Amino acid sequence: MEEKILVQVDHLKQYFPAGGKKVVKAVDDVSLAIKKGETLGLVGESGCGKTTTGRSLLRLVEPTSGKIVYDGETIFDSENNIKKDMVEYRRRMQIVFQDPYASLDPRMTVGDIIGEGIDIHRLCGSAQERRDRILSLLKTVGLNSEQANRYPHEFSGGQRQRVGIARALAVDPEFIVCDEPVSALDVSIQAQVVNMFEDLQQKLGLTYLFIAHDLSIVNHISDRIGVMYLGRMVELAPSDELIFHSVHPYTKSLISAIPIADPKTARQSKRIVLSGEVPSPVNPPSGCHFRTRCPYATAECAEREPEWREVSKGHFAACHNLEKIN
Ligand code: SF4
Secondary structure: OOOOEEEEEEEEEEEEEOOOOOEEEEEEEEEEEEEOOOEEEEEOOOOOOHHHHHHHHOOOOOOOEEEEEEOOEEEEEOOOOEEOOOHHHHHHEEEEOOOOOOOOOOOOOHHHHHHHHHHHOOOOOOHHHHHHHHHHHHHHOOOOHHHHHOOHHHOOHHHHHHHHHHHHHOOOOOEEEEEOOOOOOOHHHHHHHHHHHHHHHHHHOOEEEEEOOOHHHHHHHOOEEEEEEOOEEEEEEEHHHHHHOOOOHHHHHHHHOOOOOOHHHHHHOOOOOOOOOOOOOOOOOOOOOOOOOOOOOOHHHHHOOOOEEEEEOOEEEEOOOHHHHO
């Protein structure tokens, strides 16, 4: 894999007004870098900010502050007031949404849904070329040419997600935010779709940010995994390192919730069961956001936000008590 960074996000914040003076800190100072050709997985419970992070870095929602660099070009920098025109980047940076039904226009044929991006970016010179491209994209995602004239409701959930993927691929992107792309699908279909993402990556040299709440799916497809809790990144490491040698109590709790078939692996991970719900991002706990559910919390955890530090090569975590816990 090339070591070139394709997407770099620094101190990304995404705050939304929540009535009166209140704000929801959906993404609160997240930094990450995605290497060309890799899959960075992003996990966490719902409401942790992972989806908002994906949408903000594509500027589908304009970030409150921070810096986004794509392929060496700064496309957003709140400090220096840089807001690049996104037309070119909309082609290069695509998204596949969680709910394939809600994201496909029910009045358009699948052929036209796939062709829309081709038209917007004027990628085909003739109607024939456009049609050939649509048919070839259908084939790429395992659908057939007759299906181009059908409507989304005529497809199963898995097939609709294939249409969503063909639509993203239609503009020949380099980078795709996969926003919980299998969460709405039957378990039996999930593996097929995940495998397809992997095959497409191999074939087309794609780079993914793969967002999911299910750590076992993310682990399967990702080179590295980042874990978010209440708007902040708490741990980031190469996938195997994260699964077998996680250091942050929140990551440990997520891992201990994965059903493990191999008893040897099961013994290595100390089981941590969390009590309570994720607090509201309108009023997050002071210091470490995880402290209200953390079995290791100390007075310092309420006073100071833990620093993001490298615990071993390429393995980062934010916690005051790593030495005591591990
Ligand atoms: Fe737990 Fe404190 Fe570490 Fe936060 S900083 S994860 S509360 S021990």
